[in-house]
Amino acid sequence: RWLRANAGTYGFDPARIGVWGSSAGGHLVALLGTTNGVTDHEGIDLEGVVGGNLGFSSSVQAVCDHFGPTDFFHLDPSHTVATSPESRLVGFWIQETLDNISNPAFAARVSALESVSSRTFVSLDDPPFRIAHGDVDPVVPVSQSVSLAGDLSAAGVPNTLVIYPGAGHGLPVTEDLPARQFFVSTFGVPPCPGDWNGDRRVTTADIAGFLSNFGRTVVPGNPGDFDGSGTINTQDLTILLSGFGATCPAA
Numbered sequence: 001r002w003l004r005a006n007a008g009t010y011g012f013d014p015a016r017i018g019v020w021g022s023s024a025g026g027h028l029v030a031l032l033g034t035t036n037g038v039t040d041h042e043g044i045d046l047e048g049v050v051g052g053n054l055g056f057s058s059s060v061q062a063v064c065d066h067f068g069p070t071d072f073f074h075l076d077p078s079h080t081v082a083t084s085p086e087s088r089l090v091g092f093w094i095q096e097t098l099d100n101i102s103n104p105a106f107a108a109r110v111s112a113l114e115s116v117s118s119r120t121f122v123s124l125d126d127p128p129f130r131i132a133h134g135d136v137d138p139v140v141p142v143s144q145s146v147s148l149a150g151d152l153s154a155a156g157v158p159n160t161l162v163i164y165p166g167a168g169h170g171l172p173v174t175e176d177l178p179a180r181q182f183f184v185s186t187f188g189v190p191p192c193p194g195d196w197n198g199d200r201r202v203t204t205a206d207i208a209g210f211l212s213n214f215g216r217t218v219v220p221g222n223p224g225d226f227d228g229s230g231t232i233n234t235q236d237l238t239i240l241l242s243g244f245g246a247t248c249p250a251a
Contacts, residue, residue, distance in 0.1 A: 005053040016187045018062035018127075020179060023140065023169065024085070026068020030118035030148060033063035034126050041115040060127055062186040064179050066171060067133045069140050070148040072113040073098065076141055090116060122151040129159040130182040132175055134167025174218045174232075192248035193226065194240040200248045202240070210240055 007014040019029040036059040039047040047058065069075060072086060072094065079086050080095040087094045090112050097109040114120045129152055133145040142163060149161035160182070164171055177196070183189075196206035210224060216232050218225050224232050226239040 001053040001056040001058050002051055004056040014056075015061070017060050018064070018183045018186065019060050020064035020066075020183075021068065022066035022171075023068060026065040026140075027070070027116075027118070028068070029060075029063050030065040030068050030070055030129070030131075031116065031121075032058070032060055033065075033129060034118045034121040034123070036060065036126060038121055041120070042111040044111060044115045046115065062127050062129075062183055064130045064182055065132075065145070065148070066175070066179075067137055067140050067142075067145065067169060068118075070118045070144045072117045074143070074147070076139075079139075119148055119151050122148070122155050122157065124156050126152065126155070126157045128182075128186050129157065130162070130179060131159065132162045132164065132171055132179070134164045134169065134171060136166060137169045139169040172216070174213055174216050174224070177224050178218075190249045192246075194243040194246070195248060196224065196240075202243045202246045202248075207237075207240065207244075210237065 003010075003012055003017060004014040006012070019032055021027075021029040035046055039045070069079075069086065072090070075084075075086060075094070077095070078084065080093075080098060081087065082093040082095075084094070090109075092109055092112075094113065097106050097113065100106045101110055129149070131145045131149050133140075133142045135142050145161060145163075149159055152159040162175070162178075164175070192200055192202070194202040194206055196209035199205075210232070213224060213232050214237070217230060218232060224236060226236045227233075229235065
C-alpha cells in the first residue's frame with residue numbers, strides 16, 4: 001500500500017508490483033499472492049490496519065516463492081512442536097491442534113492454521129507464481145511447494161515449479177537470474193540480453209556477475225545461458241560481450 005501511495009514520487013508502476021521471498025519470506029509472499037482481494041478468514045483480519053494508506057490495494061501481480069511453507073496442516077513433525085517457529089507464529093502448539101482438529105473447542109485454532117496457509121486461498125484471480133525448492137530441504141519439505149503448485153494449476157493460475165536436485169534449505173545462486181527473468185516476462189518488460197544485474201544496461205558489472213557463475217550448470221530458461229546449452233560457458237560470454245555497452249528500452 002505504501003508503494004502505491006508513493007508511486008508517483010519514486011517512479012513505481014502501481015500496476016506491476018511483484019514480491020519475492022525465501023523460507024519465511026517465501027511463506028509471506030505466497031500468502032500475499034493468494035489472498036489478493038481477501039480481507040479476512042472466518043473473522044481473522046488478513047488486511048490489517050498498520051502502515052496507513054488504507055485506501056490503496058495490497059494486491060500484487062507476481063510472486064516468486066523460494067521454499068516457503070504453504071500448508072500448516074502438513075508440516076514436518078519437528079515444526080509442529082510447541083517451541084517451533086510455526087507454533088510461535090500462530091501462538092499455540094500446532095500438534096495439539098492437529099490432534100484435536102475435529103474438536104469444536106479447537107475450531108478457532110484450526111481457522112488460524114488455515115489463515116496462515118497460502119493453499120487455503122488459491123483461486124483463479126491469483127497472480128502468476130514462480131516456485132523453487134530443493135528436493136532434500138531438511139527444514140521445509142519440498143512437498144509444500146509441490147502441493148501449492150498443484151493447487152495453482154488446478155485453479156488455472158499460471159505457475160512454474162522448479163525443483164533443484166540435491167539442494168537443501170537454500171538454492172544455487174543460478175536461480176536468481178531466472179527468478180528475475182520471471183518478473184521481466186510476467187510484466188512484459190522487453191528482454192535485455194546480457195543484462196545480468198537488471199539495470200537495463202550491459203556493463204562491466206554484468207560481466208563480473210556472469211564470471212562469478214561461469215561453468216555452472218543451470219536450469220532451462222536461465223537468462224545467463226544465452227546459447228541454451230545448460231551450462232554458463234565461453235559461448236555465453238561471447239554473446240554477452242557482443243551486446244556490451246548497450247542500453248535497453250526502459251522497463
